[in-house]
Amino acid sequence: MTLLVVGLLSLGVLAGCGGGGSGDAIEMTVEMGINGEMKFTPDVIQAKKGDTLKITLVNKDPAVNHNFLIPALNVNSGQIPPGQTSTIEVKITQSGEHDIICDVPGHREAGMVGKLIVE
């Protein structure tokens, strides 16, 4: 029940904040650890150089901390406990394909990786 309420609330927040905007500021949500799986959802993010991404990170995992790093851009969310949300801003300064990882021990190896693809 609590999870359902939280889910509905976050949908409401997304609907409230989404749409339109100032051109190069892009809001998105990345969920982590859905059903306890070592995954980012989505695991591919596309952007253009010069964009600023406002990424809301939602740790859906029932039991495990996760984090979100883009080493090439010096992005590190810090630890996000189960059920918690954190928002980060990422200024896209380099084109190319950048790795996204969770560096909690064992998670990267278990497949908790993604890509930021910058045109």
Ligand SMILES: [Cu+2]
């Ligand atoms: Cu993780």
